[in-house]
Amino acid sequence: MTLAERIRNHEARLAIIGQGYVGLPLAVEFARSGFSVTGIDTDLDRVTALNLGRSYTPDLDSEDLAALIHQGRYEATSDFSVLERSDVVIICVPTPLRKSKDPDISFVVAAASEVAGRYHPGQLVVLESTTYPETTEELLLPMFQAKGAKVGEDLFLAFSPERIDPGNPTFKVGDIPKVVGGITPACTRLAAALYREIVPRVHEVSSPKVAELAKLYENVFRNVNIALANEFALMCRHLGVSTREVIDAAATKPFGFMAFYPGPGIGGHCIPVDPLYLSWKLRLNGYEARFITLADEINRSMPAYVVELVSEALNRRRRCLNGAKILALGVAYKRGVGDVRESPALEILRRLREKGAEVSYADPHVPCIDLGGTALKASEPTDESLAAADCVLILTDHPEFDYRRTVEIAPLVVDTRSATRGIPSPEGRVITL
Ligand SMILES: NC(=O)c1ccc[n+]([C@@H]2O[C@H](COP(=O)([O-])OP(=O)(O)OC[C@H]3O[C@@H](n4cnc5c(N)ncnc54)[C@H](O)[C@@H]3O)[C@@H](O)[C@H]2O)c1
Numbered sequence: 040m041t042l043a044e045r046i047r048n049h050e051a052r053l054a055i056i057g058q059g060y061v062g063l064p065l066a067v068e069f070a071r072s073g074f075s076v077t078g079i080d081t082d083l084d085r086v087t088a089l090n091l092g093r094s095y096t097p098d099l100d101s102e103d104l105a106a107l108i109h110q111g112r113y114e115a116t117s118d119f120s121v122l123e124r125s126d127v128v129i130i131c132v133p134t135p136l137r138k139s140k141d142p143d144i145s146f147v148v149a150a151a152s153e154v155a156g157r158y159h160p161g162q163l164v165v166l167e168s169t170t171y172p173e174t175t176e177e178l179l180l181p182m183f184q185a186k187g188a189k190v191g192e193d194l195f196l197a198f199s200p201e202r203i204d205p206g207n208p209t210f211k212v213g214d215i216p217k218v219v220g221g222i223t224p225a226c227t228r229l230a231a232a233l234y235r236e237i238v239p240r241v242h243e244v245s246s247p248k249v250a251e252l253a254k255l256y257e258n259v260f261r262n263v264n265i266a267l268a269n270e271f272a273l274m275c276r277h278l279g280v281s282t283r284e285v286i287d288a289a290a291t292k293p294f295g296f297m298a299f300y301p302g303p304g305i306g307g308h309c310i311p312v313d314p315l316y317l318s319w320k321l322r323l324n325g326y327e328a329r330f331i332t333l334a335d336e337i338n339r340s341m342p343a344y345v346v347e348l349v350s351e352a353l354n355r356r357r358r359c360l361n362g363a364k365i366l367a368l369g370v371a372y373k374r375g376v377g378d379v380r381e382s383p384a385l386e387i388l389r390r391l392r393e394k395g396a397e398v399s400y401a402d403p404h405v406p407c408i409d410l411g412g413t414a415l416k417a418s419e420p421t422d423e424s425l426a427a428a429d430c431v432l433i434l435t436d437h438p439e440f441d442y443r444r445t446v447e448i449a450p451l452v453v454d455t456r457s458a459t460r461g462i463p464s465p466e467g468r469v470i471t472l
Contacts, residue, residue, distance in 0.1 A: 042126055042161055042195070046233050049073035054125035056150045058085060058115055060308070060378070061167060061201040062131030064098045068212045068237045070112040071103075077125070078115040089115035097206045097376060122157040127165070127233060130154070131201065134168045135312060142171055142316050148178065155182035160193035163229050166247075167201045169254050169313050171320040174198075175247035180222060191223030197230035198247035200254030206375040216240035220250030258313040259331060264299040265310070266334035269341055272301035272472045282472060283457045301472045303434050303455040304341035304383025306372025311338065311381050342386040345472075349391065349430055349453050352470045356451060358429055361395030366428035368420060368445070369435025370402045374456075377404030384434040385410065399424070403439045425449045433458050 045051040051074065055066040058080040070076045080086050088095065092105030107113040122128060132146040147168055154164055164183070166175050175198040180190060188194035199219045203212055217234040219241055221227030231241045244250050268286065275282040282301055290298040305311045314335065318328040350360045372382040379385060388398050389410050400408070401420040408415050418424060420440065425431060431449040433442075436456035446452055446462045452469045459469050 042163060043229060043232055045126060046229070046236065049236065051126040051233075052124060053077070053127045053129070054079055054122055055129045055131060056080075056153070057130065057132035057146075057168070058082075058089060059131065059133065060096055060098075060205045061203055062129075063089070063094070063096060064203060064212045065129065065131060065167070065201065066113060067099055067104065067107060070107045072237050073112070074236075075111070076113050077121045078113065079117065079119060079121065080115060081117060083117055086115040086117050098203070098211055119153045119157065122154055123159065126161070127163045128154050129165045129167055131167045133308065134170050134316070135308070136315055140315055141319055144170065144174065144178070147174065151179050151182055155179075155186055158183055158186045158188055158194070160188070163195040163197075163226075163233065165197050165199050165230050165233075167199055169200060169258070169309060169316065170251060171316040172248045172251045172255070173320070174251060176222060191221075191225045195221065195226040195229045196247075197221035197226045198250045199230060199234060200250060200257075202254070202257070205378065206373070213237055214239065216242060218242045218244060218250050218253050220244040220247045222247060252317075255313055255317040258309055259317060259334075261299075262305065262310050262314045262338065263330050263334040264297070265302070265305055266337040268299040268301045269304075270337050273344070283460055300457060301455075302341070302383075303345045303387060303472075305338045306380065306382040306384075307378060308380050311335075342383045342390060345383075345387050345432075345434075345453070345455055346390045346394070348470060348472070349432060350394070352451055352453055353430060355467065356429075360391065363396050363429040364427060365391055365396045365398050366418075366420065366424055366431050366449075367398065367400040368402075368431060368433045368440050369437050369456075370400050370405050370408055371435045371437070374436050375404070375438060377402075379405055379408060382435075387432070387434060388415075399428075401440075402435065403437060420445070422448055 053076045056079045058078040066078045094101045219231045272282040314331045318331040370384040425448040430451045433454040436458035
């Protein structure tokens with residue numbers, strides 16, 4: 040039976056390398072649709088927890104995971120030898136930045152070396168990690184060719200970017216169209232056939248490079264538009280108008296406008312990172328990606344701006360930042376998740392502490408944080424702690440917080456997420472971006 044037939048019959052054995060926010064929901068989606076899936080991860084604690092049916096992401100219930108394990112459709116392992124028995128391998132490992140802000144592609148290289156080292160003819164290999172253009176062709180393909188693989192004949196290699204939005208209840212893996220670009224048309228066809236088993240629509244493109252660039256363009260689009268909203272907030276402050284009111288008014292236009300809102304900066308594993316993969320590659324080609332550089336500069340200046348807002352708001356109340364009690368609501372990089380990677384909240388709290396503020400925080404999704412070597416535990420935002428704070432600083436608009444109560448009780452609120460909009464408050468009590 041050919042691999043295409045085995046995919047159609049859901050008999051192909053899948054291995055998904057990297058069981059993080061991307062790889063785990065993907066593995067589960069394939070398992071749900073009837074495939075037998077092995078999730079491979081180098082993190083032994085994660086593997087143990089997954090095999091016990093414990094999910095760590097809001098996109099997957101532990102009961103659902105446990106049921107799939109019970110049915111023999113899913114298991115996690117750290118043992119790469121399972122690749123010898125896999126028909127399809129999907130790579131979903133991290134692609135962070137180095138301190139120098141250059142791409143750190145070492146996780147992709149490590150994972151792909153494991154796959155190439157165990158390559159057997161007839162395999163489909165798909166890279167999903169977000170990466171710079173030409174990674175699949177320039178980095179992965181030669182690893183397999185060195186093992187004698189003939190692409191499009193006995194090796195099928197493609198890139199298909201993940202688009203998951205952790206914590207988004209409307210769009211989960213199975214609802215989001217996939218873009219697929221293979222090295223040859225046969226690679227594209229086979230990879231597209233695989234994804235058609237789990238998503239409503241697959242968009243085939245002419246090469247992995249197009250698929251790699253499509254993902255980067257999506258994230259550059261968000262990054263640049265968030266930067267524009269952030270800079271617009273600074274403009275509105277100079278002009279003494281509410282940014283939110285202006286953007287909401289503009290958003291009534293039913294075409295040609297998409298609303299983006301300002302915030303304390305950007306976080307997570309994608310938006311602050313991915314555009315720099317593209318600008319790095321372009322720099323190697325002698326081109327400076329100006330929009331990306333400017334957007335990055337504006338977004339990264341937001342934490343300092345928020346500290347300035349807090350300082351000025353306290354100053355108006357004859358308080359100084361040094362010694363002020365600041366209670367931060369939310370430290371995760373976005374609403375409804377417990378992920379603090381690249382979260383601007385951490386930089387803001389670090390800066391506030393450096394200036395002598397007494398910082399505490401509440402976040403139902405993040406039990407503790409590390410502020411430059413100092414561990415801080417989350418507290419409950421009680422009436423007492425809200426009233427005792429000199430300033431309550433809203434950094435993540437988690438749905439669990441009671442914003443009405445916060446505005447009623449706290450003497451001063453700095454709201455970087457427009458979480459308190461529509462809630463009446465005495466003049467000067469609530470400062471928004
Ligand atoms: N999180 C998102 O919202 C999102 C969305 C779209 C795309 N992406 C991209 O998907 C990729 C994965 O992101 P993520 O959020 O799932 O990362 P993650 O950090 O949540 O998970 C990555 C997992 O890979 C494991 N790992 C690292 N090296 C490994 C190796 N050599 N072999 C096996 N396992 C290994 C880690 O232990 C971890 O469990 C990145 O390129 C990211 O940019 C992420």
